[in-house]
Amino acid sequence: MRSNRFRTTGLAATALLAALSLTACTGDDDAAAEKAGAAAPVASTSDQRSSTTGTDTGKTADDNAKDAGSKANAPAENAAGTSKGSGSGTSNAGTSNGNKGNTNSSPVTCTGDNTKVTVSKVSRPINHLLLTATNTGNRPCYAYHAPALRFDDSQAAFPVLRDSMPQAVVTLEPGQSAYASIGLSGEDDMNDLHKGTRLAVYFMPKSNSGSTGSPANLKLPADTYWGNNGFVTYWQTEMDDALTF
Template identity: 40%
Template structure:
């Protein structure tokens, strides 16, 4: 099974790991297998079409404000009046102005990671909005086990019609394929620490503080087949892919 991965730089500062991608094409896809010596790093452009997962906000000005409703994952989202995140911009910690949604991240959510028995070799990520504001989960989570230097690309066929949006108290989900059931994966190892990073309003931008959900004491086995879904509104969509 040939998987797509993105490069990931090591963390600096506190518990947050920065997203970093190296250019290779224009479709935001690539492959990386740290244990199998094969790598192609992806790139994503903020001017990409919606079919590649790019999110844009109509009416955006040079100052970052918006006057109309934007789009996310190629579909309309709530009207925003605050600044729109740009690639490489500073972290968004869950604050905002007015009634516009903020980004979901480690500062305003509770994140759990739970291996499941079905489908085989899968794990479920659950993000619950613990803040007082509606928050958005753009694209897919960027995962890092222990000190690994690559992260799985999101499975393109799981991209939802609209960006996953969580009201206070609501939960969103992502499914993780940990390893190939037929043993075709390479570089298998056991991870004992998981870092979940959040993307911003544009592909591969920093969405704010990461989360470090607990894993089972014995760890989680994964190989080069490691793949993650886009954030989903319900549990079934996250696992049935």
């Protein structure tokens, strides 16, 4: 009987010890679980913060990218505006250049409207006057043939010296001059001279028929006398050539 009681007691003791061990283990596991559970929310909060921070950072980066893009575009637009201004400026220059290019530079006929004509006495040859016609226009002009002269109220044009005809038509660029000499009288005029005070200079067209444009009306130098057998030369490019006749 004691033997059975001891066995029963031993078994009971063993069972108690096993229960205590199991309780202890369970307690440790619960404690570990509680610790793990306590740690888990901390980790989760950290992740949420990290995630939230990441999301905020993403939004800031986008906003910054947009701001940066806007700032980057602003100088580009300004630069484009400056370029347009320069282009406008270039366009105006182009238009100015185009206007110059479109200026008609083809020659016209010299007349009293686009030339300045003067008359002067010369020492050699004697009894001569010199006509000078200067192109005052902005286009070249042709000084065709010889000028047609009328002294005072004379009805007849002054004779032209045919031997003075140049090899080519005299062309005057703006600012250039042509010359013609006037032999006031001939040998047969010594007893039939006229005192002159005014001279009308007419320009001839290419056809050499009639006259063209306005005449130049000049005041003659003092003590100018002319005769019916005098002459006027063709227009010449050089003054010396005009005064050789």
